[in-house]
Amino acid sequence: MTDRAENSLLILPGLLLLVLAFFVPIAQMLMLSVSGENGLTLAHFTRFLSDPYYLNVLWRTVRLSAIITLICALIGFPMAYIMAHVSPKLRLWLVIMVILPLMTSVVVRTFGWMVLLSRSGLVPEVLRDLGLVGRNFSLMQTETAIVIGMVQVLLPFMTLSILGVITRIDSRLEEAARTMGCSFLKTLRTVVLPLSVPGIVAGSLLVFTLSASSFVTPNLLGGARIQVLAASIYRSVTQTLDWPFAAAQAVILFLGIIVLLMPYARLSGRSNG
Amino acid sequence: MAEVRLNAIKKSFGPVEVLHGISIDIASGEFVSLLGSSGCGKTTLLRIVAGLESVTSGTVEIGGRDVTDLPPEKRDIAMMFQSYALLPHLSVAENVRFPLRMRRIGTLDEQRDKVRDALETVQLGHLADRRPNQLSGGQQQRVALARAIVSRPQILLLDEPLSNLDARLREDMQVELIEIHKRLGLTTLFVTHDQEEALSLSDRIILLNKGKIEQEGAPREIYAQPATGYASSFLGAANLVSANITEEAGGPVATLADGQTLPVGKDETRRGPAVVALRQEDVAIKPKGEGVIEGKVRTRVYLGARNRYVIQIGKEEIRVLAPHDLDFERGETVGLAIDPARLRVLSEGE
């Protein structure tokens, strides 16, 4: 047996597992989404795409995910830069601090936010005392609450992706930029930021996909009125038991994410090459 | 243009002091070489002038202004890094344009012209659109050189700018550097390992040894009269042989460890134990019996136009350069002729 053949044989079990665990469910989902009472149909898709309610849910999902991704990048980049430039010991503590939210259960964490953001909670109370908001102000059941809760959970993905890239930037490049007339901030913009693009892209991909498909936090913080797509899928499955329609929504979410992320992936490919 | 004045610069990294109080005055438009062995603090000193490294004590003045606490971008300098520090996300031309863009020098067209000129100077005009990682080491080094000279700063700091070039290119670049310096009169601080480069390029050489200035002076002066053993072994790769200097009838004489004697210059005043510095090219190999002392050939290295012999004298070995038409075998005893005027006596322990 040749080496090549042997190699192919050896990766076969892994490949099989991948097909079973990854492609089969997706294929099944695709099948389900086009199955109707009598044969194949696109009815579930047309139903989704012609109902303003569902289009609104889709738009909200995309919009919130984009805002969450942007905020994560805006916080994550400076945070990663600072982490890359402190002593290794301090860096370890900062990393632990950043990933701490991931170590707690999503339900517990979200209930924590509910306590903080509700009408009698800490945040609205402080804002009220400062005279910034009215008496009935609450952050619960708003899109703001969803964004706050999601940013906290997803920030580590962004920060750590960027950190991995920034620590590999030669510090002499920044020094060289300084000797060529860049202030500190200008160096960040002209040298560090462009060289961090692969990390920012990778982090954004993670944060965007995770937030577009997340369900618990938006559901608990946004309430029933502010639906996102994942929650709507959940409702179709559990309340109306309309599996094909749930599958169609899942396919739309899946395709939507892929279409949005394609140019992004190409961006990171170019800055690597 | 501007002069640079370093006053009693000390620099410590943690508990280790690497610069022990260095004072240098560089006149406006002067070309000064920093010469010294690896790890003696040349790069550190350059980084202090650039403002990339803080001083532990002492002050830095540029153009009569105290810039000790000024960040690098506020000092009108350009620095070429030993590791090039080319920006990987920019093309060669964009790298060279970077200092012009950041300091807002000239219009876009003027910047393009300057970039083209600088790249022509380093013979890289044809690679303007490449990325740095698509260049060879020597090409990258020349891009870094072009980037340093393009903005015509008051102070030009070059950290071993030619170390990675082949002999031919290096000579070309040396000529270019001299021309640029003549034409623009940039105050230049030039770090090198290579004594020949320092001798041929600079107005003044500053020899550093372990964070201290060992000797400074014009190239001729420092080459002809190295003050210490370190200086003479660094400049001219001299052999250092210990000897005892005594007064004899015909003038002072150096007695080597194995008892052979060697006349030294008449005006030599030092007596007692000393070190004799002999340049490789100042010792002539003769057949046995000729010459003032004798030695045994240990090895012969073919260098093209010349041969280098390692000659054993008693327990010590010296290196000698000889024309290649002279041929001596290993183990052969040869005579060595040394002009007393060319030999320098240094006190021991220097």
Ligand SMILES: Nc1ncnc2c1ncn2[C@@H]1O[C@H](COP(=O)(O)OP(=O)(O)OP(=O)(O)O)[C@@H](O)[C@H]1O
């Ligand atoms: N950031 C640093 N932290 C600690 N020690 C340092 C640091 N930078 C340099 N040193 C030490 O300072 C000394 C001088 O270093 P420097 O880089 O100035 O040497 P150099 O003369 O440029 O050597 P070379 O010719 O090899 O480039 C060395 O002993 C080096 O180990």
Ligand SMILES: [Mg+2]
């Ligand atoms: Mg160095």
